[in-house]
Amino acid sequence: MDQAAPAAGAVPPGLDRLLDDVDAAQQELAELLAALVRFPTVNFGAGHPGRDAVPNGNETPCASYLRDRLLAEGVPAAVHESAPSRGNLIARLSAAGRPQWPPDRPLSSPSLLFMAHLDVVPVEDPERWPYPPFEGRIANGLVHGRGSHDAKSLAACEALVLLLLRRRGVRLGGDLAFLATADEESGGRFGAGWLATHPALAPQVRADVALNEGGGGAVRSPAGLSYGFATGEKGRLEVHIRVAGKSGHASGPWRAENALERAGIVLERLRSYRPLLDTSHPLFATLPERFGLPARLTPETLPGAIEWLQGDHEAVADAMRAASRLTLVPTMLHAGIKSNSIPAACTVICDSRTLPHQDAAYVRGELAGLLGDLPWVEVEVETTAVSNASPYDHPFRETCQRALRLATGRDDVNLVPALCAGFTDSRFLRPLGVAVYDFMPLHPTAEARDTGVHGTNERIEIEGLVARARFLMAAACLHLGAG
Numbered sequence: 001m002d003q004a005a006p007a008a009g010a011v012p013p014g015l016d017r018l019l020d021d022v023d024a025a026q027q028e029l030a031e032l033l034a035a036l037v038r039f040p041t042v043n044f045g046a047g048h049p050g051r052d053a054v055p056n057g058n059e060t061p062c063a064s065y066l067r068d069r070l071l072a073e074g075v076p077a078a079v080h081e082s083a084p085s086r087g088n089l090i091a092r093l094s095a096a097g098r099p100q101w102p103p104d105r106p107l108s109s110p111s112l113l114f115m116a117h118l119d120v121v122p123v124e125d126p127e128r129w130p131y132p133p134f135e136g137r138i139a140n141g142l143v144h145g146r147g148s149h150d151a152k153s154l155a156a157c158e159a160l161v162l163l164l165l166r167r168r169g170v171r172l173g174g175d176l177a178f179l180a181t182a183d184e185e186s187g188g189r190f191g192a193g194w195l196a197t198h199p200a201l202a203p204q205v206r207a208d209v210a211l212n213e214g215g216g217g218a219v220r221s222p223a224g225l226s227y228g229f230a231t232g233e234k235g236r237l238e239v240h241i242r243v244a245g246k247s248g249h250a251s252g253p254w255r256a257e258n259a260l261e262r263a264g265i266v267l268e269r270l271r272s273y274r275p276l277l278d279t280s281h282p283l284f285a286t287l288p289e290r291f292g293l294p295a296r297l298t299p300e301t302l303p304g305a306i307e308w309l310q311g312d313h314e315a316v317a318d319a320m321r322a323a324s325r326l327t328l329v330p331t332m333l334h335a336g337i338k339s340n341s342i343p344a345a346c347t348v349i350c351d352s353r354t355l356p357h358q359d360a361a362y363v364r365g366e367l368a369g370l371l372g373d374l375p376w377v378e379v380e381v382e383t384t385a386v387s388n389a390s391p392y393d394h395p396f397r398e399t400c401q402r403a404l405r406l407a408t409g410r411d412d413v414n415l416v417p418a419l420c421a422g423f424t425d426s427r428f429l430r431p432l433g434v435a436v437y438d439f440m441p442l443h444p445t446a447e448a449r450d451t452g453v454h455g456t457n458e459r460i461e462i463e464g465l466v467a468r469a470r471f472l473m474a475a476a477c478l479h480l481g482a483g
């Protein structure tokens with residue numbers, strides 16, 4: 001192929017053939033994913049006791065395997081370790097006419113970054129899995145195992161797209177980069193957080209736009225199929241509420257102040273907390289018309305709308321709940337040393353998720369309103385992740401919608417704005433100026449199924465993987481232009 005790459009935006013003439021290539025590579029895709037699952041890249045988190053014998057994460061062998069698969073077919077790729085065994089993979093297909101990489105040329109416009117992470121969460125009870133969690137079993141149209149969905153499925157689809165483009169010798173009109181990180185599951189300090197501040201590596205992932213995990217679920221509405229296009233993420237804070245009391249022998253409770261009983265008052269207040277409703281996220285302007293609701297939802301009309309949606313469209317009701325409020329949820333309780341001693345102290349630990357404009361000071365204010373009159377309470381708020389977002393009104397959204405229609409062959413699919421309730425590596429890339437969209441769609445029929453992510457029997461449908469790889473192929477060709 002020696003003609004100049006067509007401009008971005010037009011449907012590249014070779015795209016149909018590339019989408020056929022994805023379909024034909026179905027088995028290869030499933031096997032690539034299964035191979036990644038076989039690396040037990042378990043991230044126990046910092047300071048996890050008793051795990052010293054196992055390197056935490058140990059992503060380097062998995063990242064190196066992917067690198068070698070890419071290098072074997074001429075896709076430049078390298079593994080960068082943030083610490084021993086914490087490997088991060090960066091690969092790139094450079095635009096036609098631009099110097100190939102390496103050497104370390106920064107990405108230049110237009111550019112697109114595919115993101116994934118290679119670490120996985122631990123397995124609680126392997127006995128309850130139908131197949132050993134790290135066997136990478138392919139059975140009944142599914143790939144099974146820890147990480148098969150979150151997020152090695154992304155890495156496999158993304159790597160496949162690079163390989164297929166390379167095999168066809170496609171001349172891209174821009175740079176296509178691929179990042180598979182370490183340590184996403186426990187804060188990204190050895191992964192995206194490290195890369196984003198690395199002077200030599202950050203320019204290699206600083207693309208115009210990026211696609212990452214976190215969104216892409218499909219919901220059926222009277223107006224067709226809607227895919228959640230997540231433009232941002234809620235923030236996450238950890239709240240420690242220390243309750244003071246006075247110790248004593250449990251046989252004479254009247255001589256003590258039981259911190260556990262006082263904590264009961266705190267828990268009751270938390271349960272009755274009613275956050276202010278906020279309908280400023282674009283999803284409240286876009287989703288209603290797809291479900292025949294009033295044109296724009298307000299804090300006053302929202303509860304009724306959620307109740308109405310609850311029956312047939314539970315996932316939408318949930319998304320509206322999450323995007324409209326701060327949450328403050330007690331998750332841990334520490335108190336007591338012995339069953340016959342009244343505890344003098346109790347700590348209630350809460351998980352709090354914030355909307356884009358709510359910071360630690362806002363959460364402290366809410367807690368002061370809730371618990372401020374209790375003199376024996378002390379509150380500490382620590383930020384894990386700041387809420388962050390990329391613009392919803394961005395030309396890449398239209399590109400993704402077109403790509404999804406091409407990939408699914410359906411004209412009734414639409415993107416609707418979404419906000420991730422959790423946080424991902426996207427939060428490290430957005431401050432670099434990358435417009436990151438948490439959007440990894442699966443097959444239209446893969447609606448609201450239990451996938452075992454972070455739980456038991458994690459798995460993914462091969463049909464869904466193929467659909468996602470088709471979308472990524474179309475998005476890359478439409479955004480960058482391909483000839």
Ligand SMILES: [Zn+2]
Binds near residue numbers: 117150151184213
């Ligand atoms: Zn993940």
